[in-house]
Amino acid sequence: MTKLTENQVTDEHLFLNRREFIQKLTALGLIASPLAGYAGQNFTSHPNPNYQPKLSLTSEEDVTHYNNFYEMGTSKSDPSRFADSLKTAGWQVEVTGLCNKPTTFSMDELAKQFPNQERIYRFRCVEGWSMVVPWSGFPLASLLKSVEPTSKAKFVKFTSIDDPENLKGQRFRTIDWPYVEGLRLDEAMNPLTLMATGLYGKALPNQNGAPIRLVVPWKYGFKSAKSIVKIELVEEQPISSWMHIAPQEYAFYSNVNPNVPHRRWSQAKERPLGSFFKKKTLMFNGYGKEVAYLYKGMDLKKYY
Ligand SMILES: Nc1nc2c(c(=O)[nH]1)N[C@H]1C(S)=C(S)[C@@H](COP(=O)(O)O)O[C@H]1N2
Numbered sequence: 247m248t249k250l251t252e253n254q255v256t257d258e259h260l261f262l263n264r265r266e267f268i269q270k271l272t273a274l275g276l277i278a279s280p281l282a283g284y285a286g287q288n289f290t291s292h293p294n295p296n297y298q299p300k301l302s303l304t305s306e307e308d309v310t311h312y313n314n315f316y317e318m319g320t321s322k323s324d325p326s327r328f329a330d331s332l333k334t335a336g337w338q339v340e341v342t343g344l345c346n347k348p349t350t351f352s353m354d355e356l357a358k359q360f361p362n363q364e365r366i367y368r369f370r371c372v373e374g375w376s377m378v379v380p381w382s383g384f385p386l387a388s389l390l391k392s393v394e395p396t397s398k399a400k401f402v403k404f405t406s407i408d409d410p411e412n413l414k415g416q417r418f419r420t421i422d423w424p425y426v427e428g429l430r431l432d433e434a435m436n437p438l439t440l441m442a443t444g445l446y447g448k449a450l451p452n453q454n455g456a457p458i459r460l461v462v463p464w465k466y467g468f469k470s471a472k473s474i475v476k477i478e479l480v481e482e483q484p485i486s487s488w489m490h491i492a493p494q495e496y497a498f499y500s501n502v503n504p505n506v507p508h509r510r511w512s513q514a515k516e517r518p519l520g521s522f523f524k525k526k527t528l529m530f531n532g533y534g535k536e537v538a539y540l541y542k543g544m545d546l547k548k549y550y
Pocket residue numbers: 309312313314315316317370371372406407425453454455466467468469470471472473
């Protein structure tokens with residue numbers, strides 16, 4: 247019944263190596279034995295309304311069976327149902343644009359150059375559900391530094407897989423495929439911004455954006471593009487897929503902000519997956535200490 251308190255979660259996300267991560271989770275009673283390693287271990291969460299102010303890891307079952315991945319369909323169960331339709335063999339990520347050393351990486355090359363770290367992050371979907379996930383991955387900053395952005399680069403554009411032959415969702419114009427997202431360069435360089443290749447100590451399941459996806463924990467979930475094939479350094483602010491579909495509802499920044507409602511609903515509360523009860527949503531999803539400096543002087547009601 248061990249709970250991660252909010253503070254523990256806030257502390258845990260930072261730079262733990264695999265060994266420390268296992269030790270911490272073991273100490274917290276979240277996994278059985280460090281000797282067995284944690285891949286395949288039961289990370290258990292015990293949703294319990296009596297523990298409202300505390301957070302627990304969302305169960306692996308919920309993290310992998312309730313999500314949005316419109317390439318596989320628009321219902322929350324489609325991603326796990328149609329996970330096999332994502333073909334990841336021979337995956338490459340092209341890192342290009344305004345940089346001195348544009349590079350195309352295989353997944354092996356990425357793993358060799360950018361060793362995985364473990365991070366526990368809160369994650370908040372714009373639709374109102376939230377979760378706490380143990381990710382593995384590496385900081386996007388390391389990858390970007392390796393290609394040497396030029397001084398002209400101001401934004402980063404992310405492009406997801408385009409494979410309508412296999413991905414049934416891409417046969418419908420729900421989104422202007424492929425899925426596109428963007429960050430300001432300083433947001434992309436923030437140490438919290440993660441390129442995730444795994445969760446719960448295992449390779450990333452297809453439905454969660456295999457083999458590599460973005461995780462930006464202080465922004466609404468849709469900023470965290472899945473199954474990324476291209477990362478471009480650009481001068482102009484990219485137009486994300488959601489801005490393109492519904493510009494009156496989605497702007498570029500999309501920082502989690504309980505004080506700014508979505509056009510059609512409040513953002514003041516969230517429902518952690520596995521819980522019946524809602525809890526208050528935190529400014530910047532609880533990461534203000536790490537990211538508030540990025541938005542100093544900006545009107546967050548205007549730049550939502
Ligand atoms: N390529 C792509 N990335 C995507 C999406 C998508 O439909 N396609 N959905 C986004 C939304 S709305 C959310 S909430 C998260 C869900 O991530 P999860 O499956 O890890 O919960 O992925 C985001 N990234």
